[in-house]
Amino acid sequence: MNFEQFQNQSRLYVIGALEPEETEEFEKARQKFGKKGEDFLTKCYALHEAFALSLRPAKSSDAIKERLMAMVRAKKET
Amino acid sequence: MKGIQAGDADALSQLYDRYNGILKALILRVIHNEAEADDLLQEIFMEIWNQAKNFSPQKGKPLGWMVTLARRRAIDGLRKKQAYARAEERLQNETEQQPDAWVHNATEDEIILSDTRVLIRKVISSLPPAQQQAIDLAFFRGMSQREIAAKTNTPLGTVKTRLELGLKKIYDGLKDLRDEL
Numbered sequence: 001m002n003f004e005q006f007q008n009q010s011r012l013y014v015i016g017a018l019e020p021e022e023t024e025e026f027e028k029a030r031q032k033f034g035k036k037g038e039d040f041l042t043k044c045y046a047l048h049e050a051f052a053l054s055l056r057p058a059k060s061s062d063a064i065k066e067r068l069m070a071m072v073r074a075k076k077e078t
Numbered sequence: 079m080k081g082i083q084a085g086d087a088d089a090l091s092q093l094y095d096r097y098n099g100i101l102k103a104l105i106l107r108v109i110h111n112e113a114e115a116d117d118l119l120q121e122i123f124m125e126i127w128n129q130a131k132n133f134s135p136q137k138g139k140p141l142g143w144m145v146t147l148a149r150r151r152a153i154d155g156l157r158k159k160q161a162y163a164r165a166e167e168r169l170q171n172e173t174e175q176q177p178d179a180w181v182h183n184a185t186e187d188e189i190i191l192s193d194t195r196v197l198i199r200k201v202i203s204s205l206p207p208a209q210q211q212a213i214d215l216a217f218f219r220g221m222s223q224r225e226i227a228a229k230t231n232t233p234l235g236t237v238k239t240r241l242e243l244g245l246k247k248i249y250d251g252l253k254d255l256r257d258e259l
Contacts, residue, residue: 011245017216045142051217052145054198057099058106064120072087
């Protein structure tokens with residue numbers, strides 16, 4: 001796998017779209033490209049943020065935050 | 079995130095205020111159920127609190143880490159309930175039925191996010207519909223290439239090409255935004 005192919009596979013990998021047999025090959029290439037490969041892969045995760053930010057924010061119930069903070073406070077006390 | 083890693087509950091409260099809308103929208107896009115999305119949102123923020131020590135700024139921005147976590151949990155939830163069929167029916171009825179009625183005084187953060195959303199949507203909408211669909215099914219539904227091929231009655235190789243081309247275009251199109259994300 002050359003680096004251009006690795007880049008294509010990286011973008012599929014971060015969204016979980018590689019098939020199992022491709023993942024195996026991808027992991028080998030990932031080791032082969034080392035830091036350069038890891039740096040590119042990290043950049044690809046920006047796709048996750050982009051897809052999330054492409055959606056209009058949804059309002060959640062105020063009770064959710066109250067419940068969450070109560071759980072956090074209870075956990076801190078134990 | 080540093081505050082959360084140090085066990086500061088106020089930091090979690092601030093993080094929640096800033097990002098709950100984005101994460102809820104993502105969860106809703108996957109599971110299409112308001113009440114379940116709220117429950118999952120609460121669980122995800124609890125997981126953020128519990129797992130904050132595993133976050134490393136070298137590996138990306140906090141939002142990216144949270145989105146990855148939220149997406150995984152939402153897709154797991156969808157699979158566990160084996161609700162594909164039900165969600166699909168809702169999806170058809172509620173396509174893009176996001177809460178437009180969320181009208182309030184926008185904060186500066188929200189205005190910036192809104193500008194970002196417009197730019198990202200512009201990049202995504204420039205793709206051919208078939209590429210958009212393949213990416214949507216992969217990212218928001220957690221489908222494999224084979225599942226997408228079966229669902230869209232398209233050869234596997236074509237699905238792979240659509241995903242590769244579409245993701246590359248989005249990746250390249252977001253170059254200017256990437257440092258901000």
